[in-house]
Amino acid sequence: MSPNKWNIPDLGFGVGLRSVHYDYILEQNPAVDWFEIISETYLESGGRVRYVLDKVAERYPVVLHGVSLSIGSHDPVNWEYLKLLKKLAERVKAPYITDHLCWTGVNAHNVHDLLPIMFNEESLKHITSKVKQVMDFLERPFALENASTYVAFKGSTMSEWEFHARLMEDTGCGMLMDVNNIYVSAYNHDFDPKIFIDAIPPEQICQYHLAGHTNKGTHILDTHSDHVIEAVWELYRYAYQRTGGRATLLEWDEDIPEFDVVHQEALKAKKHRTEPNDFSNLLKKPQIAPTMHLTKVEMPEGK
Amino acid sequence: MNNIPLDKFQEWMQGVIEHPGNDQEAWHATSVESSVPYQTALDNVLPSQTLQPMERIAIYRNMFYLRMVDAMEIDFPGVLHFLGEETFDKLIIEEYVQKFPSHSYTLNYLGKNFPRFIQESNIAEKEFLFELATLELAITTNMDEDESPVLTDDDVARVPVEKWEEVKIIPIAAFKLFEFDYAAGEYLDAVLEKKEISSSPSRKKSYVMVYRNNYTTWHKNLAREEYTLLKSLSDGTTLGEGIALLLEEFSDSKEELQDKIFSWFNSWVTDGIFQSIKY
Numbered sequence: 001m002s003p004n005k006w007n008i009p010d011l012g013f014g015v016g017l018r019s020v021h022y023d024y025i026l027e028q029n030p031a032v033d034w035f036e037i038i039s040e041t042y043l044e045s046g047g048r049v050r051y052v053l054d055k056v057a058e059r060y061p062v063v064l065h066g067v068s069l070s071i072g073s074h075d076p077v078n079w080e081y082l083k084l085l086k087k088l089a090e091r092v093k094a095p096y097i098t099d100h101l102c103w104t105g106v107n108a109h110n111v112h113d114l115l116p117i118m119f120n121e122e123s124l125k126h127i128t129s130k131v132k133q134v135m136d137f138l139e140r141p142f143a144l145e146n147a148s149t150y151v152a153f154k155g156s157t158m159s160e161w162e163f164h165a166r167l168m169e170d171t172g173c174g175m176l177m178d179v180n181n182i183y184v185s186a187y188n189h190d191f192d193p194k195i196f197i198d199a200i201p202p203e204q205i206c207q208y209h210l211a212g213h214t215n216k217g218t219h220i221l222d223t224h225s226d227h228v229i230e231a232v233w234e235l236y237r238y239a240y241q242r243t244g245g246r247a248t249l250l251e252w253d254e255d256i257p258e259f260d261v262v263h264q265e266a267l268k269a270k271k272h273r274t275e276p277n278d279f280s281n282l283l284k285k286p287q288i289a290p291t292m293h294l295t296k297v298e299m300p301e302g303k
Numbered sequence: 304m305n306n307i308p309l310d311k312f313q314e315w316m317q318g319v320i321e322h323p324g325n326d327q328e329a330w331h332a333t334s335v336e337s338s339v340p341y342q343t344a345l346d347n348v349l350p351s352q353t354l355q356p357m358e359r360i361a362i363y364r365n366m367f368y369l370r371m372v373d374a375m376e377i378d379f380p381g382v383l384h385f386l387g388e389e390t391f392d393k394l395i396i397e398e399y400v401q402k403f404p405s406h407s408y409t410l411n412y413l414g415k416n417f418p419r420f421i422q423e424s425n426i427a428e429k430e431f432l433f434e435l436a437t438l439e440l441a442i443t444t445n446m447d448e449d450e451s452p453v454l455t456d457d458d459v460a461r462v463p464v465e466k467w468e469e470v471k472i473i474p475i476a477a478f479k480l481f482e483f484d485y486a487a488g489e490y491l492d493a494v495l496e497k498k499e500i501s502s503s504p505s506r507k508k509s510y511v512m513v514y515r516n517n518y519t520t521w522h523k524n525l526a527r528e529e530y531t532l533l534k535s536l537s538d539g540t541t542l543g544e545g546i547a548l549l550l551e552e553f554s555d556s557k558e559e560l561q562d563k564i565f566s567w568f569n570s571w572v573t574d575g576i577f578q579s580i581k582y
Binding site: 040041044045046047048049050051073074078081103105106107108109110111112113115118122123126150151153154155188189190217218219221 | 347
């Protein structure tokens with residue numbers, strides 16, 4: 001057990017606020033510990049979207065989770081975006097703000113995807129500078145989530161976990177540890193997910209994410225479209241044993257079921273926090289091998 | 304060569320993702336190779352045990368395609384219906400997002416240039432499609448207009464009878480009026496109600512108001528008389544001047560017109576399209 005660096009309280013078990021559940025939430029006031037919102041949905045929205053957010057923020061803690069900060073982009077910090085983000089955080093009294101360690105476009109484009117970082121010194125230096133500017137401006141705890149990735153680069157000179165650890169050390173930013181994303185990337189890049197978790201200083205982790213994904217056979221897509229699989233729960237237990245009390249959030253963004261199904265999936269995390277972990281599913285997972293992340297693997301014949 | 308500069312690497316990857324052609328065409332495009340030459344790029348992308356470099360990047364290309372198309376299909380159901388899915392999707396990926404890539408933090412504004420794009424294109428029936436896209440864009444963007452107070456029955460009752468001719472009635476921020484040369488509103492209604500649409504739209508003047516009521520955006524087709532009065536009022540003329548204009552332009556008697564105005568006004572207050580009365 002390790003307290004987080006910013007003394008952010010364990011908010012409990014939250015779910016992502018999604019429009020298909022607006023009516024249910026306003027009518028039923030479900031006993032959810034907290035909500036996470038996709039920041040961009042609410043930055044300048046009016047009408048019903050704004051109304052719902054204000055109602056939710058009156059009753060529940062709300063954390064901002066962004067997808068367009070593009071911290072890894074070669075472009076400079078987008079101050080107009082940050083001003084809107086800060087204003088939104090103030091409006092909902094967000095205890096902290098999160099986004100992703102990724103880039104979403106360059107030369108002012110936005111391809112609206114969490115694009116992979118080339119993990120090397122140049123990227124680290126650039127992102128460190130941007131994270132410091134962002135943290136100075138936002139004036140509240142800020143954390144970056146590890147993104148799911150589908151490609152790795154020869155130009156990477158360090159592992160993803162080493163990059164995260166060094167970035168946090170250099171900037172003081174936190175990490176939103178997405179356990180499902182670690183699993184997805186481990187599958188896609190053939191590394192041991194526990195190595196990733198072990199490399200992150202527990203006191204830097206301020207929140208966990210959980211989600212379902214889609215296994216396409218050749219790779220896993222981070223679709224947030226299903227229940228959390230057992231191997232990801234095991235990873236969650238493994239990570240949680242190192243940190244203790246951290247807010248945990250269940251993401252469900254495609255084929256979204258009724259609110260209660262999403263909420264019940266989030267509440268499963270409560271049981272997993274206290275269960276012993278034998279990691280049997282992790283060890284059984286066929287694609288996880290001790291191959292180094294940066295090693296160019298041999299392709300099967302015919303490829 | 305592994306030390307591809309960050310800016311060149313990102314320009315290359317974005318270029319490949321946004322390119323409308325197939326994988327080979329994208330990797331070999333002049334604009335893409337000007338950032339990172341093909342062979343250098345290929346060497347930089349590691350294969351996995353199951354996927355070759357080009358296949359791994361294609362995952363991002365496919366997701367880009369789906370995101371752009373989904374966003375536009377949601378915002379422009381009428382144009383989608385008219386063109387058909389295949390033509391619409393091709394238009395979006397091969398032309399629209401090439402000309403107007405997203406520069407916003409949200410996909411909600413991806414379609415903001417779509418009416419203009421149609422107007423400047425060579426698409427068949429582009430005059431009709433421009434109006435249809437204009438209406439659909441207005442419906443989408445109306446969601447984010449500022450909230451206004453809404454005129455109540457009590458507000459109306461407080462206006463002294465002798466002041467009615469000189470009142471100015473202020474619409475809410477989330478209110479827009481359109482005069483079209485085609486029946487864009489009727490076409491959109493038919494699409495949304497899944498009615499059969501047998502023929503191409505012919506030229507026919509039509510009038511539509513887009514407004515938000517109780518946090519939901521609506522659109523309503525209007526008769527020309529109703530539109531004329533609403534247009535006058537939203538342009539800031541007094542009710543008396545608006546009525547005078549109606550009497551001048553239409554053949555209704557004053558009594559007939561009074562009945563109509565009474566009925567319209569009830570409907571407008573119920574729809575919540577006004578925020579205040581000034582006198």
